[in-house]
Amino acid sequence: MVPLRLVSQTGLAPASAGAGPPVSAAGAVFGLTSGLEEATVPGGPGAAAGLGFWLARAAAAGGERMIAVVAPRNWFAERGGLSARGARRFGVEPGRLLLVKPRTEAEVLWAMEEILRSGAADLALGAAEAASLTQTRRLDMAARLSGACAGLIRVGAGGGLSAARRRWAVRPLASGPDPWDARAPGRPRWRAQLLRRRDGPPGMWDLEWNDETGRLDLVEGLAGDSLGETARAVAAG
Amino acid sequence: MTVWAKQPGRSPPAEVPFALVERTGRGLVLAGLNGAARSLGLSHGQAHADACAIAPALQSAPAEPERAAEALRKLALWAERWSPMVALDADRPEQEGLFLDVTGAAHLWGGEPQMLADIRRRLAAAGVEARPAMAGTPGAAWALARYTAREDPVAPEGQERAALAGLPVEGLRLSDKAVSLLHRFGLRRIGDLYPLPRSGLARRFRGSEGLEVVGQLDRALGLCSEALKGEQRPAAYRAHQVFAEPLTVVEAARLRAEPLVHDLCAALERDGRGARRVVVTGFRVDGRATRLEAALGAPSRSPKHILRLLREKGWERLDLGFGVDALMVSAVVVEPLTATQVDSEAGTRAADAPTRAALMDRLVARLGETAVGRPVLRESWIPERSEALALDPPALEGPPSGEDRPLLLLDPPEPIEATAELPEGAPARFVWRRVARRVRRFTGPERLSPEWWRPPERPGREPRTRDYYKLEDEDGGRYWVFREGLYNREDAERPPSWWLHGVFP
Numbered sequence: 001m002v003p004l005r006l007v008s009q010t011g012l013a014p015a016s017a018g019a020g021p022p023v024s025a026a027g028a029v030f031g032l033t034s035g036l037e038e039a040t041v042p043g044g045p046g047a048a049a050g051l052g053f054w055l056a057r058a059a060a061a062g063g064e065r066m067i068a069v070v071a072p073r074n075w076f077a078e079r080g081g082l083s084a085r086g087a088r089r090f091g092v093e094p095g096r097l098l099l100v101k102p103r104t105e106a107e108v109l110w111a112m113e114e115i116l117r118s119g120a121a122d123l124a125l126g127a128a129e130a131a132s133l134t135q136t137r138r139l140d141m142a143a144r145l146s147g148a149c150a151g152l153i154r155v156g157a158g159g160g161l162s163a164a165r166r167r168w169a170v171r172p173l174a175s176g177p178d179p180w181d182a183r184a185p186g187r188p189r190w191r192a193q194l195l196r197r198r199d200g201p202p203g204m205w206d207l208e209w210n211d212e213t214g215r216l217d218l219v220e221g222l223a224g225d226s227l228g229e230t231a232r233a234v235a236a237g
Numbered sequence: 238m239t240v241w242a243k244q245p246g247r248s249p250p251a252e253v254p255f256a257l258v259e260r261t262g263r264g265l266v267l268a269g270l271n272g273a274a275r276s277l278g279l280s281h282g283q284a285h286a287d288a289c290a291i292a293p294a295l296q297s298a299p300a301e302p303e304r305a306a307e308a309l310r311k312l313a314l315w316a317e318r319w320s321p322m323v324a325l326d327a328d329r330p331e332q333e334g335l336f337l338d339v340t341g342a343a344h345l346w347g348g349e350p351q352m353l354a355d356i357r358r359r360l361a362a363a364g365v366e367a368r369p370a371m372a373g374t375p376g377a378a379w380a381l382a383r384y385t386a387r388e389d390p391v392a393p394e395g396q397e398r399a400a401l402a403g404l405p406v407e408g409l410r411l412s413d414k415a416v417s418l419l420h421r422f423g424l425r426r427i428g429d430l431y432p433l434p435r436s437g438l439a440r441r442f443r444g445s446e447g448l449e450v451v452g453q454l455d456r457a458l459g460l461c462s463e464a465l466k467g468e469q470r471p472a473a474y475r476a477h478q479v480f481a482e483p484l485t486v487v488e489a490a491r492l493r494a495e496p497l498v499h500d501l502c503a504a505l506e507r508d509g510r511g512a513r514r515v516v517v518t519g520f521r522v523d524g525r526a527t528r529l530e531a532a533l534g535a536p537s538r539s540p541k542h543i544l545r546l547l548r549e550k551g552w553e554r555l556d557l558g559f560g561v562d563a564l565m566v567s568a569v570v571v572e573p574l575t576a577t578q579v580d581s582e583a584g585t586r587a588a589d590a591p592t593r594a595a596l597m598d599r600l601v602a603r604l605g606e607t608a609v610g611r612p613v614l615r616e617s618w619i620p621e622r623s624e625a626l627a628l629d630p631p632a633l634e635g636p637p638s639g640e641d642r643p644l645l646l647l648d649p650p651e652p653i654e655a656t657a658e659l660p661e662g663a664p665a666r667f668v669w670r671r672v673a674r675r676v677r678r679f680t681g682p683e684r685l686s687p688e689w690w691r692p693p694e695r696p697g698r699e700p701r702t703r704d705y706y707k708l709e710d711e712d713g714g715r716y717w718v719f720r721e722g723l724y725n726r727e728d729a730e731r732p733p734s735w736w737l738h739g740v741f742p
Binding site for chain 2: 045102118175
């Protein structure tokens with residue numbers, strides 16, 4: 001059974017009232033913007049989902065410059081170290097990756113700003129739970145100056161004030177079946193909810209990373225997939 | 238110059254006989270003496286009990302050879318203010334000293350005697366009693382420093398022979414045995430050895446002493462060369478400035494160091510070179526050197542970049558103490574750096590490289606070398622060994638491998654409680670970090686056998702085969718777990734166990 005995969009707007013209703021952005025706008029939503037974005041992810045497997053979501057977007061956007069991942073040492077120790085072989089599955093070559101493991105969150109923010117200002121990176125991802133409004137403004141400014149994207153990943157509840165241009169909530173979603181093995185997990189899926197956005201209405205999408213085409217696809221309800229139904233019910237409710 | 242392990246407030250006055258004592262196989266022996274003790278006839282290596290009988294007023298303290306060696310090493314770093322080439326001479330107890338190669342440097346102090354006077358004055362100000370001497374060979378300088386009564390003796394180039402003639406043979410850095418043999422033959426002065434036929438002199442003694450005497454004589458007279466082993470690799474490029482008044486404020490030191498960095502970069506520019514490691518050394522008035530070091534990922538001679546790195550390292554790391562009266566900026570590691578050429582084919586990448594290198598330098602300077610890296614793939618199929626971080630990894634080649642690996646890899650893997658339907662099968666549910674998860678989909682196993690050619694990480698605990706499964710729980714979390722050990726084959730010592738090794742996005 002080969003699942004149906006469409007590059008189109010999902011059938012899910014957005015969380016807020018009204019229809020989500022039209023089909024053509026979906027690409028613009030998931031492309032990397034120049035400026036600061038923020039994502040809250042649940043604990044446990046959530047951190048990996050948040051990183052995967054961003055790496056996939058960066059890979060789909062193309063680009064030649066580096067992709068930096070900055071997180072405190074204890075963040076990596078608790079959630080696992082970033083694996084270059086794992087990143088390869090998301091279309092990011094190890095040569096593009098830069099890993100920075102400072103000790104404190106203040107150093108994380110400093111390093112992110114340094115990386116963005118240098119103009120050597122397309123994307124600087126950072127894990128900082130307690131970034132202040134001023135600090136996020138600085139990051140946003142640095143990112144816009146170099147035409148790069150800054151991504152803050154927060155585990156658990158989203159923080160307070162922030163200058164982020166987009167706020168996401170990302171969580172892993174049960175995958176569809178593997179085309180060759182019905183029992184095996186298929187391609188990674190996430191539910192990405194855009195909670196706040198400066199340049200358009202919010203929305204919610206179920207995404208699937210296709211490592212063959214190197215694209216993020218929107219998931220249409222899959223025939224015979226009971227989980228699709230569940231997700232729909234959750235989203236509608 | 239003998240370096241004492243000084244304890245502040247406990248060094249006795251010069252007129253009181255004082256000795257450092259060391260515990261050896263034959264009891265307490267003297268390991269270091271001051272002038273008053275020596276004038277009473279005490280000597281190095283003498284038993285402490287005997288010494289007390291000769292000089293009842295003798296004061297003593299336990300010797301600390303490690304601290305003495307450390308003090309000498311620190312003094313060597315400080316002595317770099319006179320010459321980039323400083324060698325320790327710590328082989329002979331009681332006669333420790335430093336060798337400075339000042340070839341071509343004396344004119345900066347207005348001549349050789351003036352330089353010696355400067356060395357003696359500054360060491361005395363730092364509380365180190367020293368007798369400097371200068372000669373064309375290390376051996377001659379050694380003898381002059383220890384066995385002349387004159388102050389600041391200088392043996393002009395080529396006149397070592399005359400300068401040494403009247404000095405005792407001990408000045409040749411001979412072993413005690415060789416000295417006593419020479420004395421037995423009535424040869425007491427170095428000059429006594431000059432008229433003797435060399436072949437006879439070498440043969441006269443049994444064993445190696447004859448060769449030792451001839452060899453040391455030749456070295457002292459410059460007939461054969463003697464290589465000095467520097468405490469540090471001498472810096473090829475240095476910019477140096479001495480101040481009339483010691484600087485006590487870090488900000489002042491920073492302002493004074495800036496022009497030195499510019500000078501250094503100008504010298505590098507002239508020779509088409511770039512620095513890979515830059516050291517700022519402050520020479521303190523108390524005879525210590527304080528250093529601030531910055532490493533560069535790619536050779537550079539941009540003063541702006543180097544100063545920025547030093548600022549991020551933190552000028553406050555320079556411990557000025559009671560003040561520094563000289564500053565030096567040196568390029569310790571230097572590489573050729575020619576004008577860069579942009580490769581037209583890979584134009585963007587080549588242009589990226591300098592920005593990238595500069596960025597890495599700044600991150601390393603502030604966060605440390607272990608905190609920054611780019612991944613390198615290693616040839617190993619054990620997941621935790623298959624990757625490493627490097628500051629400057631080579632470009633990767635070859636097609637990506639098809640293996641499915643998690644994005645976040647736990648190091649070390651965490652133990653989980655797993656329940657499998659079959660002993661050899663995939664888990665149906667497992668508990669990780671106290672949360673129970675029901676497995677909805679799984680794939681596997683992927684069997685990774687241990688790399689038998691490597692020694693085990695924990696001795697006595699042989700690594701076992703791992704069966705990896707990719708699991709998906711009902712909430713959509715995807716995990717990489719493995720069972721370590723095979724049933725019926727590797728479970729003799731301990732039963733197979735389950736571990737969680739990574740998380741897929």
